[in-house]
Amino acid sequence: MIERQLWYSYYLFQFGIATGLLYLTSVTDKPSSNKIIPLRILPFIVVELFLLCLIYTNDYHQLAFSFYNGIENGSSEYTYGIVYYLSMLCIGLQTFIVLLWLIIRSIKSPNKLNIFYPVIFFLLIFLYTVAYVMRLPFAFESDMTVVITFIILAFMEVCLRSSLIPTNTKYKNLFKNSPLKMEILNNYFEKEITANFDYCLTDKQKDSIINGKNPIKLDENTLLFSEKISGGYVVWQDDISQLNKMYSNTKTTVEKLRATNAIIRKEEKARRKYLQNEEKIDICNSLESEISDKLKLLSRLPEKMKNQNNNSLLTVKAALLLCYIKRRCNMFFIALEEKYFSSDELSMYIDELGSFAEYSKVKLLCTNNGNKKLDIEHANLMYEFMYNILDEATQTKCEYIFAHTEISDKEISIKVISSTKINSNIFDKKFIISLEKSGGKIIEQNDDDNLGIWLLLKGGEKQ
Numbered sequence: 001m002i003e004r005q006l007w008y009s010y011y012l013f014q015f016g017i018a019t020g021l022l023y024l025t026s027v028t029d030k031p032s033s034n035k036i037i038p039l040r041i042l043p044f045i046v047v048e049l050f051l052l053c054l055i056y057t058n059d060y061h062q063l064a065f066s067f068y069n070g071i072e073n074g075s076s077e078y079t080y081g082i083v084y085y086l087s088m089l090c091i092g093l094q095t096f097i098v099l100l101w102l103i104i105r106s107i108k109s110p111n112k113l114n115i116f117y118p119v120i121f122f123l124l125i126f127l128y129t130v131a132y133v134m135r136l137p138f139a140f141e142s143d144m145t146v147v148i149t150f151i152i153l154a155f156m157e158v159c160l161r162s163s164l165i166p167t168n169t170k171y172k173n174l175f176k177n178s179p180l181k182m183e184i185l186n187n188y189f190e191k192e193i194t195a196n197f198d199y200c201l202t203d204k205q206k207d208s209i210i211n212g213k214n215p216i217k218l219d220e221n222t223l224l225f226s227e228k229i230s231g232g233y234v235v236w237q238d239d240i241s242q243l244n245k246m247y248s249n250t251k252t253t254v255e256k257l258r259a260t261n262a263i264i265r266k267e268e269k270a271r272r273k274y275l276q277n278e279e280k281i282d283i284c285n286s287l288e289s290e291i292s293d294k295l296k297l298l299s300r301l302p303e304k305m306k307n308q309n310n311n312s313l314l315t316v317k318a319a320l321l322l323c324y325i326k327r328r329c330n331m332f333f334i335a336l337e338e339k340y341f342s343s344d345e346l347s348m349y350i351d352e353l354g355s356f357a358e359y360s361k362v363k364l365l366c367t368n369n370g371n372k373k374l375d376i377e378h379a380n381l382m383y384e385f386m387y388n389i390l391d392e393a394t395q396t397k398c399e400y401i402f403a404h405t406e407i408s409d410k411e412i413s414i415k416v417i418s419s420t421k422i423n424s425n426i427f428d429k430k431f432i433i434s435l436e437k438s439g440g441k442i443i444e445q446n447d448d449d450n451l452g453i454w455l456l457l458k459g460g461e462k463q
Helices: 002-008 010-027 042-056 082-106 112-133 144-161 171-176 203-210 241-274 278-307 312-337 343-360 376-395 429-437
Strands: 065-067 078-080 182-186 191-195 216-219 222-229 232-239 340-342 363-368 373-375 400-407 411-418 441-446 451-458
Touching (some): 002 010, 002 042, 010 042, 010 082, 010 144, 082 112, 171 191, 203 222, 241 278, 241 312, 278 312, 312 343, 340 343, 340 376, 343 376, 343 400, 373 376, 376 400, 376 411, 376 429, 376 451, 429 441
Parallel strands (some): 363 400
Antiparallel strands (some): 065 078, 182 191, 182 232, 222 232, 340 373, 400 411, 411 451
C-alpha cells in the first residue's frame, strides 16, 4: 500500500509543476509588492486538491486507475479512469494558458518570432502525453514525471532566453530616477521611458537620428547623442558648458603665455643692449647657455596649444618652465656674488615648482634635514633634478611625490618616491654631462614596495 501511495504521489509533483509554471508566468512582469497568488490561479489549485484527494483514495473507488488483477496484484496491468483524464486536462489547460499569455506578450516584443520556441516545447509535452496515454512503447516505458519535468525546465529556459519572461523588472524605475537627461523612443519616435528629458525633437533631428548622425548640436552648451536599440532608439543630452569654459580659460592662458614670451624676448633684447662691455656680455652669454634649451621649449608651447583641444597639461608645463627659468636666473646672479646657496632657500624654490604642479593634481611633499650650505653647482643640479621630476609627473598623471634632501659631510642625496614609475631617461644629455662632471649619479629604486629615483652628489655641507 505504501508503494502505491508513493506512486500516486507522482501527480502531486505534476500538478505542482503546472501550477508553478502558471504562477511564475503571471507574476514575472509585476512589481515585487504584487507578487501574491493571483485570483485566476486559485480555481486550479482548488480543483487540483480535489483531484489529488481522489487519486490518493483510488484504492477505494478506482476512478483514477483501474487494476485488472485487483489492487493487491496491480503493477503495470491497469487502465485509466475519469479522474486521471481530468488531471491531465487540468495540467494541459494550465500549460495552454501559459502559452497563451506568452503569445500575448510576444506581440509587444521587437522579435515576434521568439514565440515559436515555446510552442515547440508545448507540442512536445502534448505529443508525449498522448503517446503515454496510448501506451506507445517509447513513451510508456519511460518515466513520465522525469520527462515532463525536463521538458518544462527547457520550456522555461527558452522563455527566459527569448525574453518572453522578463528577467529584470526594476530597470524602468532605475531609468526614470537617473540624473541623466535621456529617454527611450520606439520606431515611431513615441516616448516609452523618459528621465529628465523635456526636449521635443524636430523632424530634421529625427532624420539625423535615423541616419545615425552623432552628435546633434541643440545649443551652444548642449549636444544630443543617440543609439539604435531593439525596437527603437535611446537618446540623451550632454552638457558641454564646462568644456566651453575650459576652452575659454585655455585660450586666455595661451594669450598670456604669448605675452609673457614677448616680454622675455624684450627683456633679453634690452639686457643685451645694456651690457656693452665684454665682461657683461660674457655673463649674459653664460646665462643664455644655461637656459637656452628651456627658452626654446617655452617658445614652442603657444603653437602646440593652438593645435590641441585640451591644453591644461601644456599650461602647467608652461608655468613650470617659467618658474624654472626665473629661479635659474636668480641662482645664476647669486653665484656671481656668493659661493654657497642655502638648502632652505632651495627647498622654497622646489615647493614653488610643486605649487604649479598641483594644477595637474600632483601633490609634492619636500623635506630636508636642516638648513645647510651648498655649493652653488650642487644647488643648480638639485633644482634641475626636481624640475624634471615634476615636469614628468604632470604628464603621467602621478598623484603624489615625496622628496627628502639629506646633506651630510661627504654626500648629498635627494630621495624621491612617487605613485608612478619615473625613469632616468627623462633627463637631457646636458644635465647628465654636468652631473657626471660633479661626480654625481642617478639611481632608480623601482621594486614592489617603492617607486623611486635618487640623486647622489659627492661633497657635502660647506663650512
